[in-house]
Amino acid sequence: MNDDFDPETGQPRRRRGAIVALLGALVVLIGGYVGVAAYASGRAPSDTEVGGVQVGGMSSAQARAALESGIAARVAAPVTLSAGGRTATITPAEAGLTADLDESVADLTGFSLNPVKVIGHLTGGVTRSLETDVDEARLTAAVTAAAATLDVAPKEGSLSVAGGKVALAPPVNGLTVEVEPTVEAIASTWPRSSPVVAPVEDAEPKVSAEELERVKTEFADKAMSGPVAVKVGDKAFEIPAATLAPAISFPADADGKITPTFDDKVIVAAVTTAASKAGATKRAKDASVTFANGQPRVIPSQTGVALDPTKIVAPVTAALTSEERAATIPVTVSQPEYTTAKAQATLPKGLISTFTTYFPANGGGRVSNIRLATRTLNGTFVPPGETFSLNGVLGRRTPEKGYVKGGVISEGRLSENYGGGISQLSTTLFNAAFFAGVEFKEYMAHGFYISRYPEGREATISYPYPDNRWVNTTDGGIYIRATSTGGQVTVAFYGTKKWDVVATKSPRRNIVQPKKITDASPECITQNPVVGFDVTVTRIFKQGGKTVRTQPFTTHYNPEDDVTCTHPDAK
Structure with missing residues (x-):
C-alpha cells in the first residue's frame, strides 16, 4: 500500500x-x-460627536456621562428671545426643555459582523444632534409670559384744538410676538447660545392716521379757522374759537371712527358770558324794600333778557364748520323770583323783634369792626322763605374793607385777628332772629361764656365757618335795621309778626373749674377765670296767648382759664 x-x-x-x-x-x-467586531461593538465609533461633544471610542455609559457633562452649561443657560430691539429670557427647566441623554447616545454601540460597520467603528465616526424632550404646554406658557415683556403697545394718535390751535400727533404701530412660531423655533433649535429672534406682527392703534387726518381736515381746521359771529336780539358779538375749544373732544368708537363731540355746558357758559359782556342779556332784578321816614317802600322788580340754554348749542356748533360762521340765538324774558307784587303783599307791617348788647365805647379795634359790620348789615331785606347768611352779607373781613385787628377766641385763648369783635353783632342779630321765631340753620356759641351775652343765646362768627344762617319762616319779608352808637349795638326786625316768643333758661349744670396758666410769650392776653358749664334755653312759640310749640337750645361752655402774662409786651 x-x-x-x-x-x-x-x-x-x-x-x-x-x-x-x-x-x-x-x-x-x-x-x-x-x-475585533466584538471589541468594536462596545465602543462608539472613533470620531463620533453628539451635540457638539466628542464621544468617539467610548462605551455607552462613558458616552452618556461625557455628553451630560459637556452640555450641562448649555442646557442650563437661559434662552434669550429678541424682538424689536428688546430681549427676554426663559429658564429651560421651567419651560419644559430637557435633554434626552439616553436617546442621544442610543445605537452608537452594538455587535455586528458587517465589515462596513466594523471598519466604520474602527476608523470612522458620526455626528449627531442632541435629542431633546419638549413639554409644549409649559414652553408655550413661558413664551407667552416672555412675550408680554417684549410686546410694544401701539401709541394712539391724538387730535386737539386746545387754545384754538389744531394739533395732530400721528399714531405709532406697536408689535406683538407670535407665540406659536416662537415656540416652534425654540423647540427645534434648543439648546443654542445665540438669541432666538421671535417672529412678530404689527399691532395697529385703534384709530388710523388716515382717520385722524380726515377729522382734522373736515372739522378741526374749519372749526378753529376764526371766531363765530353770534346775533342775540339786536346785539351782535363774536366768540373766539379758543373760547369754544375746551368744549370740543374727539372720541373714537369701537371701529376707530372719530365723531367730534361737544360739552353743552361749556358752550352755553361761553355764549352766556359773551352775551352778558355785550349787553345782549340782562339779569332779572328782585324787588327790594327800604324804609323812608319810618315807612317801608318797595323798589320794583325788573324783568330780564336771557338766553334759552336749549337753543344755544345747535346753532353755535353748526356755525363752526359753516362758510358764514354765524349763529342766531333767540332771547327770552326772564322773571325775577321776588316780584313787585310779592314785595307789596309781604311788606313789613311793623316791628317783630329787637335786641341790644353793650360794650365799652373805648374798645379800640373791636368797636371799629362792630360799627363797620353794622353799617353793612343795615337795610338788608330777607324775603319770606329765603335764607339769610351773615357771612354772605359781610364777606371776608379784610383790611381793604376797613376792618382792623380785634379780639377773637382761638383754641380757648384770646387772640387778635381782622374783624375781631363782630361776634357781638352776630350775637345781637341771633337774639333778634330768636325772638322773631325764624328757623336757625347754622350758628355756634363762643368757646367759653362771655358775661355781656345772655347764657345760651349767643353766636360767634368767622369766615367762612361758622356762619349765622337762618330761614325767614314768617308770613312776610323781614327788613333788618342795625345801628351802633355809643357803647351799644341794636338789631331790629321789621315784618309781619307771626309769633309771640319768650325764653326760659335752666340752671347751670356740669360745672368745670378753670385752670391757672402762666404765659411768657409776647402774644399773651390776660384772661379772667370763668367756669365752664352746660345750659339749656327753651324758645316758646305762642299765638293768642297759647303755647303752640317749644324748642330747646342746649349750649356747652368750656371754662375760660385764668391766664397770667409775664412778658413785658403782653396785653
Whole structure:
C-alpha cells in the first residue's frame, strides 16, 4: 500500500494536510475578526460627536456621562428671545426643555459582523444632534409670559384744538410676538447660545392716521379757522374759537371712527358770558324794600333778557364748520323770583323783634369792626322763605374793607385777628332772629361764656365757618335795621309778626373749674377765670296767648382759664 495516499479519501496525504492547515488559519482569522467586531461593538465609533461633544471610542455609559457633562452649561443657560430691539429670557427647566441623554447616545454601540460597520467603528465616526424632550404646554406658557415683556403697545394718535390751535400727533404701530412660531423655533433649535429672534406682527392703534387726518381736515381746521359771529336780539358779538375749544373732544368708537363731540355746558357758559359782556342779556332784578321816614317802600322788580340754554348749542356748533360762521340765538324774558307784587303783599307791617348788647365805647379795634359790620348789615331785606347768611352779607373781613385787628377766641385763648369783635353783632342779630321765631340753620356759641351775652343765646362768627344762617319762616319779608352808637349795638326786625316768643333758661349744670396758666410769650392776653358749664334755653312759640310749640337750645361752655402774662409786651 502506498503511504502517500489516504485510504479513506484516496487523496494524497500532503494535500490533506494543507487543507487542514488552511482551515485552521481560516478559523483563526474568523475568530480574530469576530473578536475585533466584538471589541468594536462596545465602543462608539472613533470620531463620533453628539451635540457638539466628542464621544468617539467610548462605551455607552462613558458616552452618556461625557455628553451630560459637556452640555450641562448649555442646557442650563437661559434662552434669550429678541424682538424689536428688546430681549427676554426663559429658564429651560421651567419651560419644559430637557435633554434626552439616553436617546442621544442610543445605537452608537452594538455587535455586528458587517465589515462596513466594523471598519466604520474602527476608523470612522458620526455626528449627531442632541435629542431633546419638549413639554409644549409649559414652553408655550413661558413664551407667552416672555412675550408680554417684549410686546410694544401701539401709541394712539391724538387730535386737539386746545387754545384754538389744531394739533395732530400721528399714531405709532406697536408689535406683538407670535407665540406659536416662537415656540416652534425654540423647540427645534434648543439648546443654542445665540438669541432666538421671535417672529412678530404689527399691532395697529385703534384709530388710523388716515382717520385722524380726515377729522382734522373736515372739522378741526374749519372749526378753529376764526371766531363765530353770534346775533342775540339786536346785539351782535363774536366768540373766539379758543373760547369754544375746551368744549370740543374727539372720541373714537369701537371701529376707530372719530365723531367730534361737544360739552353743552361749556358752550352755553361761553355764549352766556359773551352775551352778558355785550349787553345782549340782562339779569332779572328782585324787588327790594327800604324804609323812608319810618315807612317801608318797595323798589320794583325788573324783568330780564336771557338766553334759552336749549337753543344755544345747535346753532353755535353748526356755525363752526359753516362758510358764514354765524349763529342766531333767540332771547327770552326772564322773571325775577321776588316780584313787585310779592314785595307789596309781604311788606313789613311793623316791628317783630329787637335786641341790644353793650360794650365799652373805648374798645379800640373791636368797636371799629362792630360799627363797620353794622353799617353793612343795615337795610338788608330777607324775603319770606329765603335764607339769610351773615357771612354772605359781610364777606371776608379784610383790611381793604376797613376792618382792623380785634379780639377773637382761638383754641380757648384770646387772640387778635381782622374783624375781631363782630361776634357781638352776630350775637345781637341771633337774639333778634330768636325772638322773631325764624328757623336757625347754622350758628355756634363762643368757646367759653362771655358775661355781656345772655347764657345760651349767643353766636360767634368767622369766615367762612361758622356762619349765622337762618330761614325767614314768617308770613312776610323781614327788613333788618342795625345801628351802633355809643357803647351799644341794636338789631331790629321789621315784618309781619307771626309769633309771640319768650325764653326760659335752666340752671347751670356740669360745672368745670378753670385752670391757672402762666404765659411768657409776647402774644399773651390776660384772661379772667370763668367756669365752664352746660345750659339749656327753651324758645316758646305762642299765638293768642297759647303755647303752640317749644324748642330747646342746649349750649356747652368750656371754662375760660385764668391766664397770667409775664412778658413785658403782653396785653
